[in-house]
Amino acid sequence: MHDVIVVGAGNAAFAAAAAARGAGASVLVLERAPEPLSGGNTRFTAGAMRFAYEGVDDLRALMPDLTDEECAATDFGAYPEAQFFEDMGRVTEYRTDPELCELLVTRSRSTMMWMAAKGHRFAPIWGRQAFKVGGRFRFWGGLTVEAHQGGPGLLEAWTRIAAREGIEVRYGARALSLILDDEGVKGVRVKQDGRTRDLPARAVVLAAGGFQGNTEWRTRYLGPGWDLAKVRGSRFNTGDGLRMALEIGAMPAGQWSGCHAVQWEKNAPEFGDLAVGDAFQKHSYPFGVLINARGMRFLDEGADFRNYTYAKYGREVLAQPRQFAWQVFDAKVRHLLRDEYRIRQVTRVTADTLEDLCAKLEDTDGARALETLRAYNAAVRADVPFDPNVKDGRRAELPIPKSNWANILDEPPFEAYAVTCGITFTFGGLRIDRNAQVLDVDLEPIRGLYAAGELVGGLFYENYPGGTGLMAGAVFGRIAGASAAGRS
Numbered sequence: 001m002h003d004v005i006v007v008g009a010g011n012a013a014f015a016a017a018a019a020a021r022g023a024g025a026s027v028l029v030l031e032r033a034p035e036p037l038s039g040g041n042t043r044f045t046a047g048a049m050r051f052a053y054e055g056v057d058d059l060r061a062l063m064p065d066l067t068d069e070e071c072a073a074t075d076f077g078a079y080p081e082a083q084f085f086e087d088m089g090r091v092t093e094y095r096t097d098p099e100l101c102e103l104l105v106t107r108s109r110s111t112m113m114w115m116a117a118k119g120h121r122f123a124p125i126w127g128r129q130a131f132k133v134g135g136r137f138r139f140w141g142g143l144t145v146e147a148h149q150g151g152p153g154l155l156e157a158w159t160r161i162a163a164r165e166g167i168e169v170r171y172g173a174r175a176l177s178l179i180l181d182d183e184g185v186k187g188v189r190v191k192q193d194g195r196t197r198d199l200p201a202r203a204v205v206l207a208a209g210g211f212q213g214n215t216e217w218r219t220r221y222l223g224p225g226w227d228l229a230k231v232r233g234s235r236f237n238t239g240d241g242l243r244m245a246l247e248i249g250a251m252p253a254g255q256w257s258g259c260h261a262v263q264w265e266k267n268a269p270e271f272g273d274l275a276v277g278d279a280f281q282k283h284s285y286p287f288g289v290l291i292n293a294r295g296m297r298f299l300d301e302g303a304d305f306r307n308y309t310y311a312k313y314g315r316e317v318l319a320q321p322r323q324f325a326w327q328v329f330d331a332k333v334r335h336l337l338r339d340e341y342r343i344r345q346v347t348r349v350t351a352d353t354l355e356d357l358c359a360k361l362e363d364t365d366g367a368r369a370l371e372t373l374r375a376y377n378a379a380v381r382a383d384v385p386f387d388p389n390v391k392d393g394r395r396a397e398l399p400i401p402k403s404n405w406a407n408i409l410d411e412p413p414f415e416a417y418a419v420t421c422g423i424t425f426t427f428g429g430l431r432i433d434r435n436a437q438v439l440d441v442d443l444e445p446i447r448g449l450y451a452a453g454e455l456v457g458g459l460f461y462e463n464y465p466g467g468t469g470l471m472a473g474a475v476f477g478r479i480a481g482a483s484a485a486g487r488s
Helices: 011-022 040-044 056-062 068-072 081-091 098-106 108-118 150-164 215-222 240-247 306-318 331-336 354-359 366-379 468-487
Strands: 002-007 027-031 122-124 130-133 136-139 145-147 168-171 173-181 184-192 195-206 259-265 289-292 325-329 348-351 414-426 437-439 445-451
Touching: 002 011, 002 184, 002 240, 002 468, 011 027, 011 040, 011 108, 011 150, 011 195, 011 468, 027 173, 027 195, 040 150, 040 468, 056 108, 081 098, 081 306, 098 108, 098 468, 108 468, 145 150, 173 195, 173 240, 195 240, 195 468, 215 414, 240 445, 259 306, 289 366, 306 414, 348 354, 354 366, 354 414, 445 468
Parallel strands: 002 027, 002 195, 027 168, 184 445, 195 445
Antiparallel strands: 122 145, 130 136, 173 184, 184 195, 259 414, 289 325, 325 414, 348 414, 437 445
């Protein structure tokens, strides 16, 4: 018998396993996927982690290899807890669960330091969260740090830590149900290599992700049309952990009709491709214009920094005719486009005039698109300076405004990239308490059952501040693992 069984093998699951092992428990990790495809969404993420810090000294404590020259050439700013709280409230329309949010924010930095002490490495997000203006980099949007080598590097580090600390990991082991008696959860029924068996444990941590990989559940809970969305990450995240908990009376929580969804390459495969990773995303839209199949704009591309809007704009694209849109840019901003625009697997058209570009936009009303782009150009406040590092107030004054970073499209060559909706993870999940213990429908703790990661409900509603998912997974994974070890 193991003291703790963890279901899942991504960032949250390994954080739980490491915390339980650090508390002296014997730990078994069950991963449904085969080892080459393991890790859930963690393997597909770019690795950004949002946490509270007071200034560069906090960052240097986390990343001691930051040089004096790098610090002198960079404005890292600060991201105090108060700002983290404000961002979580603002982007979720103040629906985020206060207790869960408080744990996330106040334990974010200490959890990062704990991970670093375990052997994780972190680096500033130079290429994605800071632009060089006036000879100096300036970070924006409260998001400064990523895991070394992104999500794959984060998963590789967790796997090394697990092996070093004696945590057993079984791949191709699908958890089917929880073993329960009047004393609480006592283990997991699992199927591996075609055989079903019961694995006893003193406590179980569910960290198996959301239900974004389940087409039927997406349509049932998110609504019509969501069966047509691409899945950014793992095809193995089909809601098994949620189902197992609900079957024994766990209380659902959070926004089951909501999800994290981004703009994603229109012709990407149905599920994430490990060879491409996160590069199907297209996140430089604040510097361009979005046009739907009717040739019309439909949202404010510059409403806020990218990492405060990207997780909700995928839903807006899915709601458009034929579930796609074109991102349009001119040559002035091409140097600001992220590396993901330069991969081979893109649906892109280019032209030397807007007329020719609009004529090339497949499945789109090109004449209306040209009218839309000309009206946009005429509405840009060209007297306001452009600055990609701040919300610069350079507007296009239209019925659907562009609030910041509005540039006149007048410098060829012009480019347009076709995007659809890519779903990252679902917001609905299980209700947990401050110890990450799952609550039942009477709001009583289910003895021996804990949860972390994407299947925890109540943190996110409608939207999401970039980099919060991995951070929440690590924070609540650490709490769940320590709590489960205490139970054992």
